[in-house]
Amino acid sequence: MSVTRTNPPTVRAPTGYTHGVLVTAPARRLVMSGQIGIAPDGSIPAAPEAQGAQAFANLRAVLAAHDMTPANVVKVTSFLTNRDWLPAYRAARSAFFPTEPPASTLLFVAGLADPALHFEIEAEAIA
Secondary structure, three states: OEEEEEEEOOOOOOOOOOEEEEEEEOOEEEEEEEEEEOOOOOOOOOOOOHHHHHHHHHHHHHHHHHOOHHHHHEEEEEEOOOOOHHHHHHHHHHOOOOOOOEEEEEEOOOOOOOOOOOOOEEEEEOO
C-alpha cells in the first residue's frame, strides 16, 4: 500500500491539513463514527480545550483498537459549535497530527447531539 499526500502549487497552501491524499494498492479501510469529548467514564469536560483533547483521545483509542495510529488517518471531518473555539481545535489537531496531516473538512454547526458537546471529529484511516 502507498499513501501520498499532495498540496498542488496551484492551490492555496493549507494550514494544518493536506489537500489530497492518494491511497494505492490493497489496504484495510477504517471508517470511524464522530468522536466527541466524552471520557470513558461518561464525564464531559466543560473547557473547549479539554473536549477537543478528549475527542482526539477517543479517536486515538478507536485507531489503536484496529492496530492503527494517527499516521494512518487520511481524512477527517470536524464539527464545532462555536467559532471562538477554533484555536483550541487547531491546537488539538496539530498535537494529534504533528506531521503529514490528513485531508480535512471543518464545519461550524448549530449544535451536536448533546448541548454540552462542542466538538465532533469523524475520520477514515487506511493500513
